[in-house]
Every structure is written in structure tokens, then in C-alpha cells.
Amino acid sequence: MKNITLSVDENVLAAVRRHAAECNSTVNALVREYLTGLAAHQDRAKRARARLRQLSAQSQGRLGKKTWTREELHDR
Numbered sequence: 001m002k003n004i005t006l007s008v009d010e011n012v013l014a015a016v017r018r019h020a021a022e023c024n025s026t027v028n029a030l031v032r033e034y035l036t037g038l039a040a041h042q043d044r045a046k047r048a049r050a051r052l053r054q055l056s057a058q059s060q061g062r063l064g065k066k067t068w069t070r071e072e073l074h075d076r
Contacts, residue, residue, distance in 0.1 A: 006031070013027070016030065
């Protein structure tokens with residue numbers, strides 16, 4: 001594991017320390033969990049975009065001729 005140094009406003013740090021104590025955790029653990037979740041989310045999003053591109057390329061579906069106008073579609 002790598003150590004990092006962060007600069008955080010004193011009031012923010014005090015609030016996070018209180019929150020960590022209430023959760024029986026540490027600021028370090030909260031930051032680690034947040035960054036781990038962020039990295040996992042980014043990875044899932046990247047894989048989802050790749051899968052969508054793959055499915056789109058494999059699709060046999062085709063669009064037919066447009067038989068409506070924008071005005072008809074939004075006619076109220």
C-alpha cells in the first residue's frame with residue numbers, strides 16, 4: 001500500500017473525524033473506502049461502455065423509415 005498526503009480544511013477534517021468516530025472508523029479508512037469505491041465504479045463504467053459498443057456492433061436490428069414528424073410526436 002502507498003501512503004499519500006492530503007491537504008484538507010481544518011473544519012472539514014474535524015467534521016470527518018467526528019463522523020469516523022461515530023462510525024467506529026478512522027479518517028484513513030473512510031478515505032481508503034471512498035477511493036476504492038471510486039476506482040471500482042470507474043472500472044465498471046468502462047466495462048459497461050465497452051459491452052454496449054460490442055452489443056451495438058453485433059446487433060442485427062435496423063431502423064425503418066421515419067414515418068412521423070417531430071410535431072406529430074410532440075402533439076399534445
